[in-house]
Amino acid sequence: MGNIVNCYLARFKASLQIDSNIKESVAQELYTHLKEKSEELKEKGFSEEEADRLAVQALGSPELIARQIYETHAQGSWQEALLAALPHFTVALLFALYYWQNTFCLSVLLMAIVGMAVYGWHRDKPIWFFPWLGYYLFPILVSSILLVYFSPQIGWIATITYVPLALFVVIYIVEQTMKRDELYALLMLSLLPVAFGWLLSPGVGDKFIRSDIAMVQLEAKVPWIVVTFVVLAMATVAFVRLKQRQHKIAVLLIPLIAILFSVALTE
Amino acid sequence: MNYVRELLKGNTDCLLLSLINRQPTYGYQIIKELEKKSSGYFQFKEGTLYPALHRLEKSKLIKGEWQLLPNGQQRRYYYITEKGQQVLANRLATWQDFSAAVRAIIHPKIS
Numbered sequence: 001m002g003n004i005v006n007c008y009l010a011r012f013k014a015s016l017q018i019d020s021n022i023k024e025s026v027a028q029e030l031y032t033h034l035k036e037k038s039e040e041l042k043e044k045g046f047s048e049e050e051a052d053r054l055a056v057q058a059l060g061s062p063e064l065i066a067r068q069i070y071e072t073h074a075q076g077s078w079q080e081a082l083l084a085a086l087p088h089f090t091v092a093l094l095f096a097l098y099y100w101q102n103t104f105c106l107s108v109l110l111m112a113i114v115g116m117a118v119y120g121w122h123r124d125k126p127i128w129f130f131p132w133l134g135y136y137l138f139p140i141l142v143s144s145i146l147l148v149y150f151s152p153q154i155g156w157i158a159t160i161t162y163v164p165l166a167l168f169v170v171i172y173i174v175e176q177t178m179k180r181d182e183l184y185a186l187l188m189l190s191l192l193p194v195a196f197g198w199l200l201s202p203g204v205g206d207k208f209i210r211s212d213i214a215m216v217q218l219e220a221k222v223p224w225i226v227v228t229f230v231v232l233a234m235a236t237v238a239f240v241r242l243k244q245r246q247h248k249i250a251v252l253l254i255p256l257i258a259i260l261f262s263v264a265l266t267e
Numbered sequence: 268m269n270y271v272r273e274l275l276k277g278n279t280d281c282l283l284l285s286l287i288n289r290q291p292t293y294g295y296q297i298i299k300e301l302e303k304k305s306s307g308y309f310q311f312k313e314g315t316l317y318p319a320l321h322r323l324e325k326s327k328l329i330k331g332e333w334q335l336l337p338n339g340q341q342r343r344y345y346y347i348t349e350k351g352q353q354v355l356a357n358r359l360a361t362w363q364d365f366s367a368a369v370r371a372i373i374h375p376k377i378s
Binding site: 061068 | 293294295312313314315317318321322325333340341342343
């Protein structure tokens with residue numbers, strides 16, 4: 001097949017930001033289609049270049065096909081949307097019921113997070129898996145920050161050993177996710193501004209750093225914490241259900257606004 | 268012209284399911300069959316076929332499988348699923364009722 005077809009397929013692939021397996025499969029399908037159409041036209045007496053040009057013309061805009069294919073694969077089911085939002089709803093519930101300091105509840109949540117993250121990683125990384133992966137990364141990041149802060153007491157060797165390893169794991173996971181789709185990385189990391197927003201908010205951040213983590217007092221801010229996690233959960237549901245990329249990006253900005261607004265109100 | 272396009276858009280799934288139900292088939296053949304069986308009436312913009320096929324596959328109404336042909340070429344054949352057959356039967360029944368009702372109004376029988 002000539003340059004016309006290769007150029008067409010390159011434009012298609014460049015316009016389709018989706019799982020690489022799906023992208024390659026659809027591109028191969030289009031290639032087969034173009035090849036058969038072009039062969040048929042050549043049998044009718046057209047030159048190779050003319051046949052390729054007509055085949056490509058009949059298939060239509062590669063950008064439009066890429067957009068329609070994206071919209072088909074980008075929209076998750078309601079089941080996937082709820083599963084994706086489940087960790088955020090669970091955290092909101094833990095705060096609403098004042099169970100956020102209950103060791104048993106936190107242990108169960110931690111086990112669920114690890115279980116879902118490992119399960120999703122080995123099941124082709126479905127869309128619902130990425131918010132769980134965000135929660136999986138969160139303790140790694142928090143422990144790194146704590147190690148840096150408390151390194152004079154704990155020892156620099158532990159810090160020098162652990163922090164680069166933790167950063168490597170986080171960067172590796174983010175990179176792998178971005179290869180799949182940059183928006184999935186955004187979905188995964190959408191937890192961080194909300195969680196760190198509260199952890200480092202004035203009044204909380206000082207206590208958090210000065211005293212033991214278990215003693216962090218957030219009671220006065222609990223209603224707002226619940227609200228921000230519910231907003232994050234609802235934004236996650238919308239993200240999974242929406243079809244267009246720009247809408248997905250826009251919906252993930254809502255929790256950011258919510259955390260800024262809530263932290264400012266509770267200051 | 269736009270009216271035909273609108274009608275076609277609303278019935279694309281039904282047409283594709285009907286063709287795939289007859290025999291497992293692939294993209295290019297579907298385009299040709301649609302044109303041939305409708306005597307050129309249905310002229311799909313070819314590129315719109317693949318998003319439609321992928322949408323049906325995502326809804327588990329059809330299933331796509333790559334097949335290696337003796338000449339070394341690969342084709343993705345689509346098979347109808349059990350769920351697809353049920354949906355098709357429902358849609359055909361609805362379509363028949365609908366077209367009968369439209370005919371009864373457009374061409375009323377003189378009693």
